[in-house]
Amino acid sequence: MKLGIFKSLRKYSIPTLLSMGWLVIIALTAVLYPLISSVDPKAIYEDDLAVGPFTNGHLFGTDTNGYDIFQELLHGTRLTLLVAVIAVGVGGAIGSLIGIFSGYVRGKIDAVVNVVFSAILSIPNLVLALGLVAVLATAPDVNSTVSSWRQVFVVILSLTIVIIPILGRIARGATLSWSNREFVTAAKSMGAKNSTILWKHIVPNVLPAVMAIAFLAVGVVIVAEGSLSLLGVGIPDGNSWGAILAAGRNDMEYTPHVIYFPIICIALTVISCNQIGDVIRQSLDKREARI
Amino acid sequence: MTRALPILRRLGTLLAVIVLSTFFLSCLLRLLPTDLVDMILTLGTPEEKDALRHTLYLDRDVFTSYFMWFKDFIRGDMGIFYGTGGGESVWSHVTRSLPISLLIMLYTQIFALLVAIPLGIFTAYREGKKSDRIISNTLFTASSVPNFALAFLLIIVVGVKLQWLPTLEYVGFKESPLQHFKHMILPCFSLGLGLAASYTRLLRTDVIAALKDDYVTMAASKGLSDSRILLTHVFRPASVTLLTAAALNMGALIGGTLVIENIFAIPGFGFEIAYALGTKEFVALQSFIAITAIGYVIFNVAADLLIGIVDPRTRGSR
Numbered sequence: 243m244k245l246g247i248f249k250s251l252r253k254y255s256i257p258t259l260l261s262m263g264w265l266v267i268i269a270l271t272a273v274l275y276p277l278i279s280s281v282d283p284k285a286i287y288e289d290d291l292a293v294g295p296f297t298n299g300h301l302f303g304t305d306t307n308g309y310d311i312f313q314e315l316l317h318g319t320r321l322t323l324l325v326a327v328i329a330v331g332v333g334g335a336i337g338s339l340i341g342i343f344s345g346y347v348r349g350k351i352d353a354v355v356n357v358v359f360s361a362i363l364s365i366p367n368l369v370l371a372l373g374l375v376a377v378l379a380t381a382p383d384v385n386s387t388v389s390s391w392r393q394v395f396v397v398i399l400s401l402t403i404v405i406i407p408i409l410g411r412i413a414r415g416a417t418l419s420w421s422n423r424e425f426v427t428a429a430k431s432m433g434a435k436n437s438t439i440l441w442k443h444i445v446p447n448v449l450p451a452v453m454a455i456a457f458l459a460v461g462v463v464i465v466a467e468g469s470l471s472l473l474g475v476g477i478p479d480g481n482s483w484g485a486i487l488a489a490g491r492n493d494m495e496y497t498p499h500v501i502y503f504p505i506i507c508i509a510l511t512v513i514s515c516n517q518i519g520d521v522i523r524q525s526l527d528k529r530e531a532r533i
Numbered sequence: 534m535t536r537a538l539p540i541l542r543r544l545g546t547l548l549a550v551i552v553l554s555t556f557f558l559s560c561l562l563r564l565l566p567t568d569l570v571d572m573i574l575t576l577g578t579p580e581e582k583d584a585l586r587h588t589l590y591l592d593r594d595v596f597t598s599y600f601m602w603f604k605d606f607i608r609g610d611m612g613i614f615y616g617t618g619g620g621e622s623v624w625s626h627v628t629r630s631l632p633i634s635l636l637i638m639l640y641t642q643i644f645a646l647l648v649a650i651p652l653g654i655f656t657a658y659r660e661g662k663k664s665d666r667i668i669s670n671t672l673f674t675a676s677s678v679p680n681f682a683l684a685f686l687l688i689i690v691v692g693v694k695l696q697w698l699p700t701l702e703y704v705g706f707k708e709s710p711l712q713h714f715k716h717m718i719l720p721c722f723s724l725g726l727g728l729a730a731s732y733t734r735l736l737r738t739d740v741i742a743a744l745k746d747d748y749v750t751m752a753a754s755k756g757l758s759d760s761r762i763l764l765t766h767v768f769r770p771a772s773v774t775l776l777t778a779a780a781l782n783m784g785a786l787i788g789g790t791l792v793i794e795n796i797f798a799i800p801g802f803g804f805e806i807a808y809a810l811g812t813k814e815f816v817a818l819q820s821f822i823a824i825t826a827i828g829y830v831i832f833n834v835a836a837d838l839l840i841g842i843v844d845p846r847t848r849g850s851r
Contacts, residue, residue, distance in 0.1 A: 257670070279606075296628055357546075357550065357553060358553065360546075360550050360553075361549075361550050361553035361554040361557060361807055362554070362557065363784075364550050364551070364554045364826050364829055364830045365554055365557075365788040365822065365825065365826045365829070366783075366784040366785070366788045366825055366826075366829055367784065367785075367788060367790060367823050368787075368788030368791060368792070368805070369787065369791065370822075372791075372810060372822075373558065373561060373671075373818065373822050374561070374805065376810050376813070376815070376818060377561050377562065377564055377565055378564070379814075380565055380566055380567055380572075381566070381567070382812065399599065412564075430660045437715065438793075461677065465679040465681075466788075468679065468681060469681060469791075470789070471794045472681060472792055472795060472796065473791070473792065473795060473807050474807070474810075474811055475810060475811075487681075487685075491685065491796075494688065494689060494693070495689075495693050497694075498689045501685050501689075505682040505685055505686065508678060508679060509677070509678050510683060511681055512677050512678070513674055513677040513678070515677075516673075516676075516677040516679075517673075520673070
């Protein structure tokens with residue numbers, strides 16, 4: 243069994259393996275965080291304000307508030323990944339559902355779905371996310387501010403809405419081309435039910451294409467989450483990588499290490515997602531060429 | 534006439550998309566969990582509030598108010614900044630900030646194309662060789678680096694440590710051309726590197742495909758030099774993808790400019806959007822977002838039309 247895994251991994255290139263490794267590490271960190279770390283990420287180390295990396299047991303140093311950057315990053319992994327996974331997972335599921343349905347039935351419904359997708363996509367995704375967050379994160383009472391959890395929820399919801407048309411359009415396009423293939427016509431002529439054709443012939447072929455783009459979308463969401471934080475409307479209180487970056491940027495000149503580490507985490511994750519998405523796409527192209 | 538028809542149909546879709554996306558924004562504003570008028574006039578009398586509600590067309594139903602807003606919007610009457618802006622008109626902010634952002638995007642596109650065209654043709658020409666593999670892999674990684682990450686690294690290394698270039702604020706071209714370009718280098722580089730990388734990749738794929746076409750073999754058999762074939766026979770059809778990619782990337786570029794302007798404190802359109810966002814100026818925000826959407830759609834259609842001019846083969850099929 244163990245040998246089998248290693249054998250199947252051998253066919254990937256080194257950058258791909260590194261990407262997989264990094265994603266597995268951060269995923270495990272996010273899931274197992276309570277087991278890995280018992281230190282309060284918001285503990286203030288008054289004796290070690292703004293110290294550099296590798297001093298007094300602070301692996302990545304501390305910021306000017308005395309927060310330990312390594313602990314903050316470990317903690318931030320959870321929300322960063324939660325936002326990305328939910329936005330892409332839920333947004334992708336809804337988008338695929340709409341896209342596959344409209345691509346399969348075609349006609350007027352499809353035309354309407356297409357124009358609606360185009361209209362939403364005509365707003366650059368970060369701008370759309372900003373608008374949604376701005377509107378949804380407004381407190382009903384003028385003088386109060388929204389709670390942290392509500393802000394987190396709003397960020398996730400907004401990014402989900404941004405993802406729906408992106409993946410929906412991919413699913414629609416793939417459905418349009420697959421539903422024209424010979425085996426679908428054959429299934430139809432044999433009297434197969436629409437639901438059977440959809441489940442047996444369309445969905446298994448469309449999903450890999452959506453998966454490839456979904457990995458890219460995870461990268462897009464992580465960058466968007468960071469951008470929202472930098473613009474001051476993201477996840478609050480340094481609870482995600484973007485938020486740590488946004489908090490550290492004011493003291494960038496004195497404690498540059500505070501922004502190096504979140505930047506490295508964000509960049510590595512985005513690069514890894516793009517790499518894996520690219521590998522999936524290439525293997526699809528190869529399979530396509532064989533058929 | 535037959536030629537004008539597809540263009541007219543495109544313009545029809547263009548209009549539909551613009552109307553739909555701006556209408557969508559209007560609906561969004563209605564989704565506010567609080568009353569917009571109460572937000573603006575926290576301490577106003579009921580009469581004042583009613584008057585404002587009337588000016589903002591909020592006393593009508595969604596559709597009428599949208600069309601009234603749209604009519605004003607295309608005339609350039611976009612309302613005023615109510616809270617902190619001191620009653621300045623939104624349009625004045627647009628005319629002040631939009632040219633700066635457009636300039637940044639223009640520089641970025643020029644930079645990206647200047648890097649991508651030679652690299653794309655070179656890597657395609659050397660397909661599979663070591664130099665191609667190194668450049669292609671580096672570029673793939675570069676295209677994944679978020680632009681704000683690059684911006685921060687550049688600020689720290691080039692701006693703070695080496696002190697080569699200024700990292701904050703904006704200087705107009707008319708004030709001092711040298712300072713203007715010095716201030717633009719870092720923002721445009723951080724925006725353009727990823728763009729250049731993705732253009733190079735696309736161009737490489739396209740040039741490789743074009744190199745295998747029959748007319749290239751024909752040109753080679755006539756004894757034309759490699760560089761002549763690359764530039765005249767290969768580059769023109771391959772540049773079609775580049776144009777499409779340039780248009781498609783405008784969305785990401787607009788979003789990127791927004792963040793980069795805020796990092797480098799450049800008073801462009803993105804700065805205005807962030808300002809409106811921070812001060813909850815929803816009236817201004819609606820127009821700002823509408824402008825980005827319309828601009829983006831127009832870029833895309835313009836690119837489509839340009840493609841028809843560059844590559845006549847595509848005219849019929851579209």
